[in-house]
Amino acid sequence: MLDAAMLQAARLTAANADRALEDAESTVRLGPLLAQQGQLDPDDAGALERFTLALLRAHPHVSWISYGSRTDHFVGAKRDDRGNVFVNHSFPVGERIRLVEDRIFPDGRREPVRRVDDHGYRPSQRPYFRTAAAKRDMVWTEPYEFYAGGGLGITCAAPLLDARGDVRGVFTVDFSLDRLAGTLQDLQVSKHGRVFIATGQGTILVSRRGSGASRVEVIDAELASATMQRATLEQQTTFEFEHQGTRYLGRAVPLSVGDLNWLVEVVVPERDYTQQIDAEARIALGLGILALVVAAAGGVAVARWIARPLRELADVARRIRHGQLDVTIAPRSRDEIGVLTRAMGDMVHALRDRDFIRETFGRYVSPELAERALRDRDALRLGGEVREVAMLMSDLRGFTELSERLGPAAMIDxxxxxxxxMTPVIVECGGTIDEFIGDAIFVLFGAPFGGPNDAERAVRCAWAMHQALGVFNEENRADGLPELAMGIGLHLGPVVAGNIGSPERLKYGVVGPAVNMVARIQALTAGGEVLLSEELLARVSGLVTVSPGRLERVKGAREPVTVYCLLAVKDPA
Incomplete structure (x- = not known):
């Protein structure tokens, strides 16, 4: 049990660290990806500013997102320890480097902060730039003293290569290792147990007090050093050692960060467990002697006293097994039966909470998504990831004029x-409703969970929505209400999917050029029309009938896009 608890704590810490680092890697790779696709111009300082600000706001744990070119032009967005956001531009002017830094308010206002004629910062000469340029791939820096809030920080850098394969510039993501300390705060292996992340040389990077804690906790530094003498960087290790007269049990799990090798270490004094065992042994011995004395005079009474609450608990257990969670369980003693009673009461409370969460969660996502998320905690990964998603966006035609004619109350109804x-139709087709935007509906097929038939489900959903709207309009005609006309756009492409928002309010969403494209295609539709992009049609060409393609120019795309009007959908086999 002890070894399992230590292993679970180490693995949980390593898994949370992996998720945070993978989030940074997917974020920093987005810049080169968009630049190579022509969606981001690295020579346009305004576009770079908008890009870095958007990513910084989408990832509240990140402190810096920047791009530095080989010509020493630099654009970055940063967040200080009070949550204020700044943009930083520096560029060569003759032999000097000029700095322009502004604070950006939530409403978009700018306030000048610094103007320096010779700032001296040259990205091409920085270690992160040279390392990424030499490797020509994403790299992690060694931890360093972080500028914001103290402690240690780390940088993830990804180079942008030109057509000849030369390094054009480097995108970076910086964050404080104190973010990883939050996970350790919730871990309680034992009363005096310690959990920390250390380098391969035994230097503590993160502990419960934050990054760089080895400067203030000498005992942790000594334990980390003793651990490194017995742990390896290649595999999980279990060991025992003595330090200053105290026996310790240890567990180490390797953690790789790029070319860096770290260890998640759990160290527990042996006495934390032996004291409890010894105390329980003494209690058991005393209770045993007492039981022998009492048994001679009151064996029958004791047996009945024990049997009655056990029978009551057995009856409650049978009711719980049949789904009756409205039972009330109140412990009447502090002995083992009372402990069992309290445990059963906690179990009933947890089952009620689970049913409530499943019912509430199911109001916002599909029932399958709610059930899977509750069963598998790793099913919804934190942070962003690049996924291929089929997207559906619908919108009502003439809605503004209809609102003015009907009035607010009738229009809302x-x-x-x-x-x-529309909602049951979408859920039945396996779609995830990302957002209601007024009278528009944005639906995802492939995020947060993907499948081989995402594109097919999106097409069938659009077809079913129009059929449902036809029945809806017949009911409106019978009630003397106006009919509605709906246009639907369908597209398939890569997006960055993940949690977006702030620590106080989060939502699952997707961002990327493909999201903009489905909105543009939907804007081309007329009432009663479903338009498919060429990318989505390629996945479902065998089960749909479409009109000849037509070229359309849409905002944000350099070349015209080809769209097809959906005419018919084959029935499922």
Whole structure:
């Protein structure tokens, strides 16, 4: 049990660290990816500013997101320890480097902060730039003294290569290792147990007090040094050692960060467990002697006293097994039966909470997504990841004019009836409703969970929505209400999917050029029309009938895009 608890703590810490580092890697790779696709111009300082600000706001744990070119032009967005956001531009002017730094308020206002004629910062000469340029791939720096809030920080850098394969510039993501300390705060292996992340040389990087804690906790530094004499960087290790007269049990799990090799270490004094065992042994011995004395005079009474609450617990257990969670369990003693009673009460409370969470979560996502998320905690990964997603966006035509004619109350009632009719159709097709945008609906197929038939489900969903709208309009005609006309756009492409927002409020969403493209395609539709992009049609060409493709120019795309009007969908086999 002890070894399992230590291993679980080490693995949990390593898994959370892996997720944080993978989030940084996927974020820093987005810049080169968009630049290579022509969606981001690395020579456009304004575009780089918008890009870095958007990523910084989407990742509240990140402190810096920047791009530095080989010509020493630099654009970055940073967040200080109070949450204020700044943009930083530096560029060569003759032999000097000029710095322009502004604070950006939430409403978009700018406030000048610094103007320096010779700032001296040259990205091409920085270690992160040279390392990424030499490797020509993503790299991690060694931990360093962090500028914001103290402690240690680390940088993930990804080079941008030109057509000849030369390094054009480097994108970076910086964050404080104190973010990883939050995970350790919730771990309680034992009363005096310690959990920390250390380098291969035994230097503590992160502990419960934050990064760089080895400067203030001498005992942790000594334990980390003793651990490194017995742990390896290649595999999980279990060991025992003595330090200053105290026996310790240890568990180490390797953690790789690029070319860096770290260890997650769990160290527990042996007495934390032996004291409890010894105390329980003394209690058991005393209870045993007492039981022998009492048994001679009151054996029958004791047996009945024990049997009655056990029978009551057995009856409650049978009711719980049949789904009756409205039972009330109140412990009437502090002995083992009382402990068992309290444990059963906690179990009933947890089952009620689980049913409530499943029911509440299911109001916002598909029932399958709610059930899978509750069963598998790793199913919804934190942070962003690049996924290929089929997207559906619908919008009502003439909605503004209809609102002015009907008035607010009647229009809200009509809109709610319309959304209530569309939602079951989308859920039945396996779609995840990302957002209601007024009278528009944005639906994902492939995020957060993907499948081989995402594109097919998106097409069938669009077709089913139009059929449902036809029935809805027949009911409106019978009630003397206006009919609605809906246009739907469908597209398939790569997006960055993940949690977006702030620590106080988060939502699952997707960002990227493909999201903009599905909105542009939807804007081309007329009432009653479904338009498919060429990318999505390639996945479902065998089960749909479409009109000849037509070229359309849309905002944000350099070349015209080809769209196809959906005419028919084959029935499922």
């Amino acid at each position: 009509l809109l709610n009836r319309y959304l209530a009719r």
